[in-house]
Amino acid sequence: MNTCPWCGNQTDHLYVEVKDYFLSQEEFKLYQCDQCGLLFTVPRPGPDVIGKYYQSDEYYSHQENKKGLIPRIYEAVKSVNLKHKVSLAIDGLPKGRLLDIGCGVGDFLVHVQQKGWEVAGIEPSDDAKSITQNRLGFLPLDPSESTSFADRSFDVITMWHVLEHIDDLKTQLSELKQLLKPGGRLIIALPNYKSFDCQHYKDKWAAWDVPRHLNHFSPEVICSIISSIGMDFVDTQKLKWDAYYISFMSERYLHHSLPLLRGALLGLISNCKALRSGMYSSLVYRFNNLIDE
Numbered sequence: 001m002n003t004c005p006w007c008g009n010q011t012d013h014l015y016v017e018v019k020d021y022f023l024s025q026e027e028f029k030l031y032q033c034d035q036c037g038l039l040f041t042v043p044r045p046g047p048d049v050i051g052k053y054y055q056s057d058e059y060y061s062h063q064e065n066k067k068g069l070i071p072r073i074y075e076a077v078k079s080v081n082l083k084h085k086v087s088l089a090i091d092g093l094p095k096g097r098l099l100d101i102g103c104g105v106g107d108f109l110v111h112v113q114q115k116g117w118e119v120a121g122i123e124p125s126d127d128a129k130s131i132t133q134n135r136l137g138f139l140p141l142d143p144s145e146s147t148s149f150a151d152r153s154f155d156v157i158t159m160w161h162v163l164e165h166i167d168d169l170k171t172q173l174s175e176l177k178q179l180l181k182p183g184g185r186l187i188i189a190l191p192n193y194k195s196f197d198c199q200h201y202k203d204k205w206a207a208w209d210v211p212r213h214l215n216h217f218s219p220e221v222i223c224s225i226i227s228s229i230g231m232d233f234v235d236t237q238k239l240k241w242d243a244y245y246i247s248f249m250s251e252r253y254l255h256h257s258l259p260l261l262r263g264a265l266l267g268l269i270s271n272c273k274a275l276r277s278g279m280y281s282s283l284v285y286r287f288n289n290l291i292d293e
């Protein structure tokens with residue numbers, strides 16, 4: 001039996017077996033909790049060993065100035081995507097204070113700061129932290145130091161593809177709840193395994209990304225978890241570029257020829273299907289922190 005990292009329920013409900021195609025080639029199982037619905041990775045590498053699964057030159061999230069066609073496309077798309085993310089996070093709000101959890105090399109924070117916002121970041125990687133310090137003039141905090149921020153001091157907290165990497169969901173979410181002002185906005189971006197690209201690639205779907213992704217959320221499950229900590233669901237927004245990137249990576253795992261072309265086609269089909277279903281490859285969930293607990 002396996003213990004659900006969110007609700008503690010025991011389950012032997014195997015959902016899918018997936019391999020770490022990206023790096024280690026090790027195999028993992030995803031179990032589904034029958035009580036809260038969360039999918040979680042088993043075995044679940046602890047904080048002492050998870051680091052080795054991130055040691056790759058290809059882990060694009062922390063890369064800068066790479067040469068070649070794919071990185072260039074990636075950079076161009078990232079720039080458009082960033083502007084979209086900034087608008088999802090702060091448009092319509094008066095200038096305030098924003099915390100980005102898992103801020104990486106500070107790409108998102110740079111853009112938010114340019115809009116006149118005060119920004120802060122949390123990031124585990126020392127390399128990424130020092131790059132952010134050079135760009136933004138402050139050192140992001142380590143996840144273990146996050147309680148040193150004052151309670152209720154942020155208007156917006158963002159987690160762009162971060163919550164799926166978090167081992168201790170309960171602690172992380174309760175800390176985040178404390179840091180957010182009453183009425184503040186929480187933004188969570190996650191892969192969506194209810195998307196067409198996941199249905200198509202099945203166990204080869206690149207956004208399973210085990211064991212780096214420890215938790216896998218459906219729209220229903222993330223909304224129910226976040227509402228249980230006292231936040232109101234506001235809306236769901238799409239990240240349409242992720243369908244192309246995930247499909248391209250999945251095509252590579254399948255060793256298909258022309259992965260860029262096939263990935264582009266599948267990404268397009270996924271986005272078209274999602275026009276109706278809303279089930280985009282990645283979704284951005286917006287929540288409002290309730291004033292009374």
Ligand SMILES: [Zn+2]
Nearest residue numbers: 004007033036
């Ligand atoms: Zn559960």
